[in-house]
Amino acid sequence: MTRWPSRAQSGAPECDVCLVVEGCYPYVPGGVSAWIDWLIRSQPTTTFSIVSLWPRPVATPARYALPDNVSALHHLYLQDFGRRPGRSHLASGSVSLLADTLGEMVTQGGASALASVARRLAGLGPRRDLEAIFNSPAAWQMVERMYARDMPYSSFLHYFWAWRALLGGLFATLETALPRARIYHTISTGYAGLLAARARLETGRPMILTEHGIYTNERRIELLMADWIADNVDKGHALADPRADLRDLWVRAFEAYARTCYEAADEVVTLFEENQRAERRLGADPAKLRIIANGIDVARFAALPRASRQQRPTIALIGRVVPIKDVKTFIAAADLLRREVPDLRALVMGATDEDPVYAGECRDLVRDLGLDGTVELTGNVDIRQRLGEVHVAVLTSLSESQPLVLLEAGAAGVPFVATNVGLCREIVYGRADETPHLGAGGVITGLVDPVGVAEAIGGLLGDETRRQAAGRALEQRVRTYYSSERAASAYSDLYARWAAAEPAPRRFPVAAE
């Protein structure tokens, strides 16, 4: 495997900041990618390199043109690991030690666990080929041992594939060469966080984590919705059954990776206070935590036309058609609302190709409820072109961090009905210490509550004065607290501070090349 000469960190850095991103920029449009694009453009004098992590090579073209201050885009494919099956010569003693260290890493995690894995791997000798080991009988001995230790009562077939995915990703992360940079900045925990943690331990350069949503929470939701996982452990009625099933394995591993990243990071940035609770629970040192809210370019939205009373009453959910956005609740709310507002138009503005099965279910629901003339899935659109038609914007998401659409709609004076997730409440209602208090910019509802959502929208649509007042309040709040200038200067301060920092001692063995 080719290694970058930078492994030993000799020579000049390739760039100022190495951004480590997972499953988004520059290939998937949407919240985090858009934010990354904004971040890079907001720091024109800083040079960036990007490591983009994917399960396997991406087929789609890039959705974002790389700004001029990006010097390199690297890819790392996590599930693309392992050579042709065959023997590898590892003593069984080192196999079991390695298995135990890896077991520690994927169940507990932590910076020292990661360093132990690296030391253990380095201890296998300078000529070890981890990719060959991964498909050798030694790997089988490892999986046997880790299974026996972790979850000996569950489906081995499932465990095996989970093990391969987890360890393949871990190994790929540890084996890849590292771009040289003054600062490593990861935009999530998970494998991106793991790579950043490795960079921190290996180079001693500062590492920053910016977390939008809480990665481990998102993975947990995904796992709860994954119907393919057979619940093979019959837990019966016993309350304290120590046997773990596959979901526990995955959740534990993602938490272990997150813990590793939190421990290694020099600073952990989130968008709002709520996130910090989850971070503290997973061991993030409170002294490292800080908040930088997202901002948007208010001017791009302020001049947009406003929907008038004469136009057909229109509500819009702006977001991808995926389960976590809970589009079905929006459709159900539109169905309820139609009884009061017969000529209602309900738009779902966002890509439908990410989860075609779910999009199909949504279309079926629209048809079954007879909403064909009311609900429309527009696909991906430029919302600046469409905000002028919208009277009330809606988010029914089960999880959000600080949704950009909320700020964008706000900047365009469109009031918002949103679920009580992430930063939505704070943006719509204002912080408790907001002075002067600007008033409600819309309504916050519960999760999966079509009745509540319909009532909230109905209240705004039915009272034009209130609707316009809410739009004005939201616009004012976004202008004051969530402008991109504020966020940009916070990040340039952050980068300036860490770029000047002395490197910390390395905690990783750097393999003799």
Next chain:
Amino acid sequence: MAGIGFELRRLGRQESLSSLVAAFGHAAVVAAGPWIITILSLAAITLSMEPVIGRDVLATFRAIVIYAFALSLVLAAPVTIVATRLVADALWLRRPEAVRPLLFGAYVLAIASVAPGVLGLVVYFELAAGIALALASMSLVVALIWVALSFCGAVRDYLGVTLSFLIGLVVGVVSTIGAALAGGDAAAMALGFTCGLGVTFIGLTSRVLVTFPAPMPSPEAGILAILGGLGRYRDLALGALLGTAGVWVDKWVFWLSDAGQRVSGGLLHAPIYDSAMFIASLVIVPSLAAFVVRLETGFFERYQRYYGTIRTHGTLEQIEAARVRLAGYTLDNFVLITVTQVGIAAVLILMGPLIIDALSLQFSQIAILRFGALAAVFHFILIVASSMLVFFDQRRLFLLLSAGFLGLNAALTLVTVQLGEDYYGVGYFLATLVTSFLAYHLAVRTFEDLNYLTFIGNNPSIRDAALDRDRRRRRGELAVNTLGRG
């Protein structure tokens, strides 16, 4: 939302394991028997006709039969084994309609493989037209029989096989004798025998067609499928070619050596070696039959249970228990039958002089017969162990083993021929001895490593992905780390 979630859904569904198919290994065992059938049919004609037509015509006739069988067996082996594997795959995928095209394609390609060999023999030995015609027709019909036999084996139609051979052999023996009595020469007798083989071929083919009634849309599809299979399973195809050649190579060495004699028709043979060895190799028949019966009963039950335990989400402990049961049963029975085989060989060794006397062979053949009987024990081990390798998809090992056997048998026989008559048969014996130990070791290791092989080593979704990555890596396409502007 950042993060991949690692395509959790996709990974969960990825349950494909090596699609090893029971029917396939079966056919491998069934196909290991054909050369025994060669000897049985020859023995019948030799015993009945020798007093009538004399040694010389009979020797020519026998040479034609031996050449036809050996040639077709060796040259059709790649097509046969690949067709068998494809049939097994098709049945595993529940696509019975694919079987007829495969049968047709295998027939065409088996003929295409054997025909150049016939032509080569005709030119090399400058055969007369009659003998050339007899050799050609018999070689091609027998080639078709090997193919049809493997299809019947894949569906375990033993009754169909037995009946077809019984009827075909009776017809063949009768028409051969008829041709001889009518004053025909060796070529005429061979054509008569071919008629009987033709009956066997028709019988086997009709069994396959009855079992798979779906009509065949286009004939080319089958040919293309087999050609594709020869590429995909090239280790298997080459292994079968070398393995069957290995069974015959000691005879070829003898024919071409000073011990070889020319029959009146022009073909070479080595009667002193051939006849003793053919008798000795009959010893394998009962053991092989016993092993096939074990496969049919206990082995398959445990084989299915092993893969079933994995598929139905068993724990590793349960999977391991199923593996131990499978390995234990197979190896125990293997050893047990081998011990029986040793007993039979001992009887043959002790009764050597009696047998030589009864068949009016030369006294010097006693030693060859004894070495042959000993070799048969090890050859039995070799056949069973190789079929186990094929069963568990150890195609590369199967190829290496086959190549090793061919090389050893050829080299050692060459040496012993030089050493003189006292050492005749020692080469073949030593080749089977060495290769069988290796084969047994590999089979045992395969059973020990079965979990690893099933999940990683032979798992197509891992192996194929790795091979694909290797290819991309060689072409420099693998973008583990791509530098540059997207």
